[in-house]
Amino acid sequence: MxxxxxxxxxxxxxxxxxxxxxxxxxxxxxxxxxxxxxxxxKTTLVKMMNGLYxxxxxxxxxxxxxxxxxxxxxxxxxxxxxFQNPDDQIFNKTVREEIEYMPRYxxxxxxxxxKRLNYALDLARIRPFLETNPYDLPYPTRKFVAIAAxxxxxxxxxxxxxxxxxxxxxxxxxxxxxxxxxxxxxxATLTITHDMEFAxxxxxxxxxxxxxxxxxxxxxxxxxxxxxxxxxxxxxxxxIGEIAKSLNCExxxxxxxxxxxxL
Amino acid sequence: xxxxxxxxxxxxxxxxxxxxxxxxTYTFEPGKFYGVIGENGGGKxxxxxxxxxLIPHFYKxxxxxxxxxxxxxxxxxVLSxxxxxxxxxFQNPFTQISSIKSTVFEEVxxxxxxxxxxxxxxxxxxxxxxxQLKITDLIKNDPNxxxxxxxxxxxxxxxxxxxxxxxxxxxPTSQLDPEGTEDVFSIIKLLKDQHKTIxxxxxxxxxxxxxCEEILVMSNGRLAFSGPTHEVLGNPAxxxxxxxxxxxxxxxxxxxxxxxxxxxxxxxQAEAVEFVNARKEHYGN
Amino acid sequence: xxxxxxxxxxxxxxxxxxxxxxxxLTKLSICSAFAMSALFMMDWRYGIPLSILCxxxxxxxxxxxxFFQIYGKLSIILIVFIMIVRQLGTRPENVxxxxxxxxxxxxxxxFKAAWDTASFxxxxxxxxxxxxITTPMRDLMYTLEQKGVSHETSxxxxxxxxxxxxxxxxxxxxxxxQKSRGIETEGxxxxxxxxxxxxxxxxxxxxxxxxxxKLIAMDAxxxxxKGNHTFLRELEPITPKENILIFLAWAIALATLLSKIIPxxxxxxxx
Numbered sequence: 001m002x003x004x005x006x007x008x009x010x011x012x013x014x015x016x017x018x019x020x021x022x023x024x025x026x027x028x029x030x031x032x033x034x035x036x037x038x039x040x041x042k043t044t045l046v047k048m049m050n051g052l053y054x055x056x057x058x059x060x061x062x063x064x065x066x067x068x069x070x071x072x073x074x075x076x077x078x079x080x081x082x083f084q085n086p087d088d089q090i091f092n093k094t095v096r097e098e099i100e101y102m103p104r105y106x107x108x109x110x111x112x113x114x115k116r117l118n119y120a121l122d123l124a125r126i127r128p129f130l131e132t133n134p135y136d137l138p139y140p141t142r143k144f145v146a147i148a149a150x151x152x153x154x155x156x157x158x159x160x161x162x163x164x165x166x167x168x169x170x171x172x173x174x175x176x177x178x179x180x181x182x183x184x185x186x187x188a189t190l191t192i193t194h195d196m197e198f199a200x201x202x203x204x205x206x207x208x209x210x211x212x213x214x215x216x217x218x219x220x221x222x223x224x225x226x227x228x229x230x231x232x233x234x235x236x237x238x239x240i241g242e243i244a245k246s247l248n249c250e251x252x253x254x255x256x257x258x259x260x261x262x263l
Numbered sequence: 264x265x266x267x268x269x270x271x272x273x274x275x276x277x278x279x280x281x282x283x284x285x286x287x288t289y290t291f292e293p294g295k296f297y298g299v300i301g302e303n304g305g306g307k308x309x310x311x312x313x314x315x316x317l318i319p320h321f322y323k324x325x326x327x328x329x330x331x332x333x334x335x336x337x338x339x340x341v342l343s344x345x346x347x348x349x350x351x352x353f354q355n356p357f358t359q360i361s362s363i364k365s366t367v368f369e370e371v372x373x374x375x376x377x378x379x380x381x382x383x384x385x386x387x388x389x390x391x392x393x394x395q396l397k398i399t400d401l402i403k404n405d406p407n408x409x410x411x412x413x414x415x416x417x418x419x420x421x422x423x424x425x426x427x428x429x430x431x432x433x434x435p436t437s438q439l440d441p442e443g444t445e446d447v448f449s450i451i452k453l454l455k456d457q458h459k460t461i462x463x464x465x466x467x468x469x470x471x472x473x474x475c476e477e478i479l480v481m482s483n484g485r486l487a488f489s490g491p492t493h494e495v496l497g498n499p500a501x502x503x504x505x506x507x508x509x510x511x512x513x514x515x516x517x518x519x520x521x522x523x524x525x526x527x528x529x530x531x532q533a534e535a536v537e538f539v540n541a542r543k544e545h546y547g548n
Numbered sequence: 549x550x551x552x553x554x555x556x557x558x559x560x561x562x563x564x565x566x567x568x569x570x571x572x573l574t575k576l577s578i579c580s581a582f583a584m585s586a587l588f589m590m591d592w593r594y595g596i597p598l599s600i601l602c603x604x605x606x607x608x609x610x611x612x613x614x615f616f617q618i619y620g621k622l623s624i625i626l627i628v629f630i631m632i633v634r635q636l637g638t639r640p641e642n643v644x645x646x647x648x649x650x651x652x653x654x655x656x657x658x659f660k661a662a663w664d665t666a667s668f669x670x671x672x673x674x675x676x677x678x679x680x681i682t683t684p685m686r687d688l689m690y691t692l693e694q695k696g697v698s699h700e701t702s703x704x705x706x707x708x709x710x711x712x713x714x715x716x717x718x719x720x721x722x723x724x725x726q727k728s729r730g731i732e733t734e735g736x737x738x739x740x741x742x743x744x745x746x747x748x749x750x751x752x753x754x755x756x757x758x759x760x761x762k763l764i765a766m767d768a769x770x771x772x773x774k775g776n777h778t779f780l781r782e783l784e785p786i787t788p789k790e791n792i793l794i795f796l797a798w799a800i801a802l803a804t805l806l807s808k809i810i811p812x813x814x815x816x817x818x819x
Contacts, residue, residue, distance in 0.1 A: 168302040260514070362714070363706040399549040421769060
């Protein structure tokens, strides 16, 4: 069971090709990060996974089903997507209503709705704001409301588009715990991020994108110690990595304790 | 004369019980580069709104204490005069685009038109600023059709072009990738070299550590810590109020804990490398 | 860097097309004059040629496609509608049979009256449509500001227009967002309606969120600073040649008015 991209290419209606011949697999329960400069095609790629975009060449298979043969809504029920801008996704008057919206749309019973609400609230840590209007909350907190609403739909795969933007320490910690807990619950997560430290700390598998294609996928060490990938994907080593490089330390060091031990 | 003086300032939003700012006393000197950090909801943006004069002129609410801009009480300033004096780049890139101009070039020029700058000067200033922010290939584009990151650059360019002596910059890189972030920070450094007074709110602590001279840590409406960058960012106590320590400082503390202390807690990469090399020379290991 | 583009701001904005480069107020005046003339004449022999003239002007300005997309649809709907309405019921002036459409008798008098009405509306609306298709709103606002309309008014008009465009984009985003949640939007009309109606609230909401921040953004651009504003993008003021064109247009309008009034007065006098 997986999300499979098989030689997919995507072209916008105006003719602009945003993705060229990408093949990728995201397995059930995996934790993956996508990095790369703005414009590399990250968001376009993930929108093909939730069915919003259909490839003009190649196939996208969700657990064996081709996205071209199903409506976006059907694919989206399996692959949840949290938009970059939470304001594109939040439509209800209170946080509670927003999270309960889809479980109620699916006509689930009250007990199940309550269960999903609590699960989402715990993961997103927004329980204090349950009866608040999302637009009265600060923007980074609204992001969590959008995430909670998607969690409540219980998809098998969740895509988070730049959840780290504008988050403070508490927000980053919440995201880290959330992703770990989702993994424990067999929900795969795919996170697009510009926060290199966050990527290194939390993901064993990182996909680096550049120029409409996947440049490299591998462990944090494989990606962040590959100078060619770094320059093409226009990413940066985490600070510890840069320090290690300047000190000519042995081994591909990315973590603080590794660096301390090596000195 | 101090650029901005805050004396026991407290502010409460209308219809709320809890104060957003509590008893803040601080002086901003002209020509210095200040970083404001802290958890979301801690008062960073409220502080910016205050210094910019939006509190009390735009946002009503209860303001106590004295706020002096160039020696004059903020209540005596007219908001439009402050907008000609203090530049303000704020967080949300989507609402900073005017929506009344059809090309990016004109968008960036808007502030200059309002200030009555002669046309030739407008053209040269806008051109320079577009080059600095690397948006030259976007100058003919419709500003409403840009991506979030592009809008953020255009918004920044628009304020930069106005060339104010004082700039308040609230999270200008939230939508940008590492390269874009570097570009913005190097421009802010240029502003610093031009001796402008800069107040920057950011979460990217490693970059704040590299460029700022003084740090303010806001927590729960209070000024929890303030002082020279080294002093504040090397202090582990800031983490208790929700601020993050730069990776270099975390490394420095880890070295200390492992019995390999450095001469000082480094707060940026260059220092970390320098101190480790110094230690190697000193101890031979 | 596109230096020609930047250099273009140093002189008056010109596209090279005669009609497009006329001052917005000149165009407004000319179009209004012709619209009025269609009203005065109320005759298909004037209205139809005028509509064709509109199409020609717009084609010469290079905007025929945008114009005809609206005008073409409008023409067909209007003509069919008025034709049918005019033929309904019995009228005393209908004496000359024209044609029999499946048992429904059509008369020449009604036919002519219908054409007169339809062509007046087409001529009138055509003239104004020519104006709006060939004159960007910002150009009009610029000239109005030169005449003393306030900066604030100009901003409100332009921002409102952009809001409408934004609303369309917002609708697409909202629909995408509904799909992404798992709400079915594809299928028969009932399914689509069910997906569409809940989006109306959020759509209106999206029009208003951020409006406070937009005001602050404008303030940050020194919008309310007192003193003279300068303009990066300038249009040429009305030239003497343009004044002649305006005069001619209104002379034609006056002539059409007189061509109706004078005979009527004569008839009244000689009775």
